[in-house]
Amino acid sequence: MSKKDRISSTLELRGVSRHFGQVKALDGLDLLLEPGxxxxxxxxxxxxxxxxxxxxxxxEVATAGELLxxxxxxxxxxxxxxDMGMVFQSYSLFPNLTVSENIDYGLRARKIDSxxxxxxxTKMLELVALESKAKSYPHQLSGGQQxxxxxxxxxxxxxxxxxxxxxxxxxxxxxxxxxxxxxRRIQLELGITTLFVTHDQEEAMAIADRVGVMNQGxxxxxxxxxxxxxxxxxxxxxxxxxxxNRIPAEVxxxxxxxxxxxxxxxxxxxxxxxKTKSVIALVRPEAIHLTDSNDSESWRGLVAVKSFLGPMTTxxxxxxxxxxxxxxxxxxxxxxxxxxxxxxFKISADEIMVExx
Amino acid sequence: xxxxxxxxxxxxxxRGTDVLPLLPFFIFTGYFLLWPVxxxxxxxxxxxxxxxxLDNFRPIVHGGPYLHSFIVSxxxxxxxxxxxxxxxxxxxxxxxxxxxxxxxxxxxxxxxVFANSGGVPLAFMFIAAxxxxxxxxxxxxxxxxxxxxxxxxxxxxxGVVAVYTFFQAxxxxxxxxPAISGMRKEWRxxxxxxxxxxxxxxxxxxxxxxxxxxxGAFFLLFAGGFSAYATTRALTSGTVSIVPIxxxxxxxxxxxxxxxxxxxxxAVGMILVAIVVMSGYVWAQKRATQWRQS
Amino acid sequence: MSQTFLRKWxxxxxxxxxxxxxxxxxxxxxxxxxxxxxxGKGYTFVSYxxxxxxxxxxxxxxxxxxxxxxxxxxxxxxxxxxxxxxNLKGHRFKSVVDFICILPLVIPVVxxxxxxxxxxxxxLQNTQYExxxxxxxxxxxxxxxxxDTSLQTVALKTLVEASRSLGASWIRTIIRVIVPAxxxxxxxxxxxxxxxxxxxxxxxxxxxxETFPTWTVVASxxxxxxxxxxxxxxxxxxxxxxxxxxxxxxxxxxxxxVNE
Numbered sequence: 001m002s003k004k005d006r007i008s009s010t011l012e013l014r015g016v017s018r019h020f021g022q023v024k025a026l027d028g029l030d031l032l033l034e035p036g037x038x039x040x041x042x043x044x045x046x047x048x049x050x051x052x053x054x055x056x057x058x059x060e061v062a063t064a065g066e067l068l069x070x071x072x073x074x075x076x077x078x079x080x081x082x083d084m085g086m087v088f089q090s091y092s093l094f095p096n097l098t099v100s101e102n103i104d105y106g107l108r109a110r111k112i113d114s115x116x117x118x119x120x121x122t123k124m125l126e127l128v129a130l131e132s133k134a135k136s137y138p139h140q141l142s143g144g145q146q147x148x149x150x151x152x153x154x155x156x157x158x159x160x161x162x163x164x165x166x167x168x169x170x171x172x173x174x175x176x177x178x179x180x181x182x183x184r185r186i187q188l189e190l191g192i193t194t195l196f197v198t199h200d201q202e203e204a205m206a207i208a209d210r211v212g213v214m215n216q217g218x219x220x221x222x223x224x225x226x227x228x229x230x231x232x233x234x235x236x237x238x239x240x241x242x243x244x245n246r247i248p249a250e251v252x253x254x255x256x257x258x259x260x261x262x263x264x265x266x267x268x269x270x271x272x273x274x275k276t277k278s279v280i281a282l283v284r285p286e287a288i289h290l291t292d293s294n295d296s297e298s299w300r301g302l303v304a305v306k307s308f309l310g311p312m313t314t315x316x317x318x319x320x321x322x323x324x325x326x327x328x329x330x331x332x333x334x335x336x337x338x339x340x341x342x343x344x345f346k347i348s349a350d351e352i353m354v355e356x357x
Numbered sequence: 358x359x360x361x362x363x364x365x366x367x368x369x370x371x372r373g374t375d376v377l378p379l380l381p382f383f384i385f386t387g388y389f390l391l392w393p394v395x396x397x398x399x400x401x402x403x404x405x406x407x408x409x410x411l412d413n414f415r416p417i418v419h420g421g422p423y424l425h426s427f428i429v430s431x432x433x434x435x436x437x438x439x440x441x442x443x444x445x446x447x448x449x450x451x452x453x454x455x456x457x458x459x460x461x462x463x464x465x466x467x468x469x470v471f472a473n474s475g476g477v478p479l480a481f482m483f484i485a486a487x488x489x490x491x492x493x494x495x496x497x498x499x500x501x502x503x504x505x506x507x508x509x510x511x512x513x514x515x516g517v518v519a520v521y522t523f524f525q526a527x528x529x530x531x532x533x534x535p536a537i538s539g540m541r542k543e544w545r546x547x548x549x550x551x552x553x554x555x556x557x558x559x560x561x562x563x564x565x566x567x568x569x570x571x572x573g574a575f576f577l578l579f580a581g582g583f584s585a586y587a588t589t590r591a592l593t594s595g596t597v598s599i600v601p602i603x604x605x606x607x608x609x610x611x612x613x614x615x616x617x618x619x620x621x622x623x624a625v626g627m628i629l630v631a632i633v634v635m636s637g638y639v640w641a642q643k644r645a646t647q648w649r650q651s
Numbered sequence: 652m653s654q655t656f657l658r659k660w661x662x663x664x665x666x667x668x669x670x671x672x673x674x675x676x677x678x679x680x681x682x683x684x685x686x687x688x689x690x691g692k693g694y695t696f697v698s699y700x701x702x703x704x705x706x707x708x709x710x711x712x713x714x715x716x717x718x719x720x721x722x723x724x725x726x727x728x729x730x731x732x733x734x735x736x737x738n739l740k741g742h743r744f745k746s747v748v749d750f751i752c753i754l755p756l757v758i759p760v761v762x763x764x765x766x767x768x769x770x771x772x773x774x775l776q777n778t779q780y781e782x783x784x785x786x787x788x789x790x791x792x793x794x795x796x797x798x799d800t801s802l803q804t805v806a807l808k809t810l811v812e813a814s815r816s817l818g819a820s821w822i823r824t825i826i827r828v829i830v831p832a833x834x835x836x837x838x839x840x841x842x843x844x845x846x847x848x849x850x851x852x853x854x855x856x857x858x859x860x861e862t863f864p865t866w867t868v869v870a871s872x873x874x875x876x877x878x879x880x881x882x883x884x885x886x887x888x889x890x891x892x893x894x895x896x897x898x899x900x901x902x903x904x905x906x907x908x909v910n911e
Contacts, residue, residue, distance in 0.1 A: 059546055079549045086550040092543040095648035096565045105561070106551030139648055150547075157551060379744055382733040386751050386791070389784045393766025394758060400769050444673070451666045455659065459898055466893035470886070471674065476852045477868055478882035485681035485879040493680035523677065577756075584759030587852040591868060601761040605857060608765060621769070624762040631757045638757075 008035035008191050009070045009160040011056065016065030017217075018051050025051045027217035028065070033161075036191040038184065039222075040204035043214035044240070049197045050165060052214075056195060057163050058082050069160055080109075085154030086163040090170040092150055093138040099149050100125070100134045106157040124152040127186060144175040151183065155190070162187065162194040168203060180207055201241050205229070213237045233269055235355035238282045245288070245325050249281040249354065257281055257352045260299040260322075267351035279354040285314060285328040287349045290337075298344040301325065306339055317343060394628065400621035413622035423603065423619075427626060430599040433514070434582035437521035441582075442575045444522070445529020452530065453537040471527035476587035483520045483592070487511045512593050520588060525578050532577060536570035536645070566648070573641030580634045584627065600627055682887060685880040698880035702870070705877075711866035714779065718862065719848035722786035726794055726844045729787065731837060734798040735829055738807055752795035755788055763788070764857035779860045786851060790844040797843065801836020850885075 011033040018026040026048040033039050041049035054060040056067060058079030067074045074082060085106075093102050103124050107117045125131045128148040138146055147167055154162060164183070168176045184207040187194050198204050204211045205225040212222035213236070221233040232238035239246070249259035251272070256263045259281040272279055291298050301319030313334035315327045327345060337343065376383075404410040417423045452464060486493040487504070488511050497504060509515055540563065548558040586601035600623055607620040686694040702708060737745055755763070767785060768776070775781045810832060814824040830837065852864040871878025 057546075057550055059549070080552050080554065082550075083552075084550065086547065088543045088547060090543075091541045092547045094544055094547075094562045096562065105548070105553065109551055109553035109557060137648060153547075153551070375741060376744065378736040379733060379741055379748070381729060382748065385729060385784075386788070389767075390751070390754060390758075390763070390788050390791075393763055393770045395766075396770030397762055397766035400765075444669070448666060448670065451662060455663060462897035463894045466897040467890055470889045470893055473846070474886060476850060477864055477878075478850070478885055481871070481875075481879045481882040482681040482886060483677055484875070485684035485883070486677040487680075491680060492684045493676050496676070496680065523674065526673065580757050584757075584761065586759075586761050587856075587864075590856075591852075601759060601853075604761050604765065608768070608857065617769075620765060624759070624765045627759045628762055631759060635753075635757045 009193050010035055011161050011193055011195065012068040013052065013056070014066040014068065016052065016055060016062045016067065018055060018060065019063045024217045026055070026062070029219055031212065031219065031222070033193050033195060035193055037209045038187055038194040038196060038207060040196045040198060040208035040211045041214055042198060042201055042204040042211050042240075044199060046216075047214040048217040049214050053163055053165055053195060053197045056161070057084055057086050083157070083159050084161045084163055085157060085159035086165065087147065087150045087154050087167045089166045090143070093146055093153075095138050098135050098137055099130065099141070102138070102149060103153045103156050105153065110157065120156055124156045127155070128152045128182070142175075143171045144179050147171065147179055148182065151186070155186070155192075160193070162192050164194065164196045166198055169198070169200070176203070183207065205241070213240060232353060235271065235282060235353060238353045243285050243326065244282040245285060247281045247283055247322060247325065248357065249279050249352070250277055251279055251354070257354060259283070259352060260347060262297050262347055264347065264349060264352045267353040270354045272354060272356050276356055278357045280357050282353045282355065283347055283349065285326040287347055288325065288327045288345050289348050290327065290329065290343055290345050292344070294344060298346050300342060300344050303337060303339050303341045303343055306334070306337065315343070317345070397621050397624045398628070400618055401625040403618055405618075413618045416619065417622060417626060422598070423623065426598045426600045426603045429514070429597065430583055431630070433517065433521070433599060434579045437518055437525050437582040438575055438578035440518070440522050441525025441529050441578050442571065445526040446533055446571060448526065449530045449533040449537055453534055465531070468527040468530045472524055472531055475524050475585060477591040479520060479523060480588050480591035483511060483516070483523070487516070487519065512596060514597050517589055517592060517597050520592060521582055521585065525582060528581065529574055529578060532574045533570065536567055540566065569641050569644035573638050573645055576634050576638040576641060580631060580638070583630060583634070678886065681879060682883050685876065685883045687876065698874075698876040699884065701874060701877040702867070702881055705870050707866055707870070711861055711863045714861065715849050715863035718779065718782055718786065719845045721780070721783045722790070722848040723841045723845045725783060726787045726790060727837060727841060730794050730798060730840065731830070734795070734802060735825065738799070738802045739811060749795065752791045756792045760789065760853045761857065764854045767854070767858060782855060782858070782860060782862070785854050786848040787844065789851065789854070790847050793843040793847070794840040797839035798833065798836045801833040801839070805832045
């Protein structure tokens with residue numbers, strides 16, 4: 001059996017729930033990870049993503065549902081017999097053991113002989129490029145280095161599944177993107193099925209094959225990052241993933257939304273009852289364009305904020321009776337615009353997603 | 358339109374004048390703490406006619422009642438520190454693991470009262486409870502056990518041990534709790550996740566990490582058990598001869614110079630023991646914090 | 652997992668039983684005992700009131716209170732500026748001061764008493780007020796800890812810089828900004844020194860002064876029940892007082908560290 005076969009497993013959650021009395025931390029989660037896939041669970045704190053991960057790891061018990069790895073039921077398997085590697089948010093390295101001894105820990109627990117163990121440890125150190133730190137102690141390492149050691153330690157035991165619980169949240173911004181790339185690179189190289197939990201949507205979108213957005217114990221949508229972004233299935237997903245302007249609007253009878261000065265078809269995925277008139281329209285900043293024309297469909301406002309973000313610039317435009325509307329445009333185009341200028345703009349979307357006001 | 362920053366000069370100038378504001382403290386502690394200790398040390402080397410001599414130390418070193426008192430003191434400190442450390446560690450573990458919120462505040466406060474109890478009130482309370490006619494004695498007798506069946510009395514060495522434990526264990530609870538709270542639950546979870554049993558975890562991570570603070574706390578309890586005076590004095594009126602009581606007897610009332618000097622020598626002996634214990638404590642503290650993250 | 656659940660409750664039950672026997676039983680037993688009628692049957696409050704009627708009760712109590720208050724004041728006056736300076740500019744000396752403040756915990760009080768007899772000038776030794784100084788010394792470990800912890804949790808440097816940059820003088824800064832910020836540490840130190848001074852026996856008796864503790868030991872030799880009543884009263888009273896404060900204190904459980 002080649003190493004690749006052993007590592008690429010399927011992971012499935014079927015109707016997994018976790019109730020604390022009245023509180024539903026998880027409510028009937030269905031999730032299937034294909035071999036070698038990296039799926040990110042994204043959501044605000046309390047949405048159930050960490051609970052789901054801990055149930056997979058065996059650190060918490062599901063009150064309902066099934067956990068299957070390669071088709072085998074794992075619900076009753078003790079946490080220390082599941083062959084899953086887990087990386088925690090922080091502080092998980094054993095402080096009294098060196099980096100090598102930390103990585104070695106799981107191998108020793110499996111009673112692997114010492115020659116094989118030291119070969120494996122060396123290999124893991126090379127994988128995360130920390131050979132020089134083999135004899136260092138955790139408190140001597142930076143946050144990023146510690147997480148790399150944690151990753152090496154989890155992978156040393158050749159787990160079926162890799163579980164990551166917000167591994168980057170405690171790191172500095174700069175280090176975060178570096179480590180994030182390393183995790184993805186290693187994951188692809190080993191082809192290991194991975195479940196990655198985070199509240200940072202940029203992180204999730206950047207490295208995952210698929211992203212599952214969770215809210216209040218339920219999975220709202222799971223799709224490729226591009227699909228999630230361009231075709232959000234619910235208002236929550238639309239406002240959680242990417243930026244969204246929340247503009248007061250009105251639903252008119254003919255299935256249209258009257259937003260700003262335009263009438264745009266209502267997205268069928270919106271969840272408002274038939275009778276609702278006042279709604280909030282969710283419009284992406286890049287779906288709004290400045291226009292020269294002064295026709296009846298364009299809206300006018302005063303540029304109050306200008307934020308330079310490198311290749312892109314965001315304008316915050318103030319207008320009558322509307323909240324500050326954000327518009328994205330290329331920095332090149334934004335060069336001619338100053339704070340205090342009056343601009344005209346239009347929404348250029350085919351459908352509008354709304355939620356109730 | 359910036360804010361004008363006044364020169365705060367919070368940085369140390371590095372010159373000798375830095376110590377000036379601390380002079381009151383150093384003078385105070387120097388005069389009322391260090392000077393008496395030095396005085397006692399000097400006195401222990403003085404003979405009847407004020408000459409320098411080592412004679413005061415001879416009775417101690419050559420065996421006899423004075424050496425015996427040191428042995429009793431050390432025995433008492435060792436036993437009560439051990440019992441207190443083990444019992445206290447157990448309770449500290451329970452409290453940290455299972456007790457939250459307001460109840461924990463209350464338990465901490467009560468522990469503080471117990472830990473700082475001692476001396477006369479404690480002695481009297483134990484006489485009332487565990488004396489031969491004490492209510493607790495009667496209660497236990499009703500359950501079938503007579504603690505006075507053997508040689509035990511509350512006024513004996515064993516009785517003193519029992520009383521000391523009453524404040525040693527709570528002191529341990531207070532001092533050891535931070536060490537237990539410092540044990541991250543991620544360590545245990547990571548260990549489980551990597552396939553190790555609970556035993557392996559405690560053997561390889563848990564105990565090695567907790568041992569230095571445990572030892573440090575033990576030394577602290579030892580120091581307390583060694584130097585306590587009032588409790589034993591009120592409880593036994595001299596029958597259990599620990600060093601402080603011997604010193605007290607030598608120095609009470611009309612003292613001859615020779616007796617006073619001998620008392621000083623005994624005191625110096627106590628200070629030596631204290632220094633050893635202190636070094637042990639400092640060493641343990643260093644070991645306890647060496648792995649700590651910033 | 653019901654196995655963990657069972658184990659948890661087995662542990663808690665065992666701990667409670669052990670705790671009860673070791674700690675609660677003596678207190679309850681001695682409390683009940685203290686209400687006994689001298690000579691046997693029945694219960695009474697008489698032992699509690701007996702002590703008050705003895706000669707010297709009020710005098711010795713007054714002495715103790717006076718000494719304790721003076722010790723508390725001296726302690727604050729000496730240690731608050733010292734600790735503030737130590738944490739602000741005097742970092743170099745921190746370990747030295749820390750070490751000195753730990754000494755009273757390790758050096759047996761008996762030795763201190765002996766040294767005091769030998770070393771203190773006679774004008775000092777002739778007054779009971781010499782005790783005030785030693786009470787402060789004995790309380791140093793706790794005072795240091797209380798003030799230091801309080802100062803660490805407050806962003807001292809930032810507060811000072813903010814106050815000074817707004818034009819306040821040093822004195823104003825200390826009084827109006829720093830002291831209120833470390834109020835809990837100051838009250839803690841005050842309380843501890845006060846409690847320690849009121850109950851201090853060792854140095855007081857070895858230096859042959861009469862304060863409340865030493866007086867009660869002598870007086871109670873005639874009436875053990877009275878002494879017991881007093882002991883119970885002070886002990887249970889302290890527990891009741893602190894527990895009530897703890898019940899109503901909103902801050903999350905902090906670790907009371909006697910030493911570190």
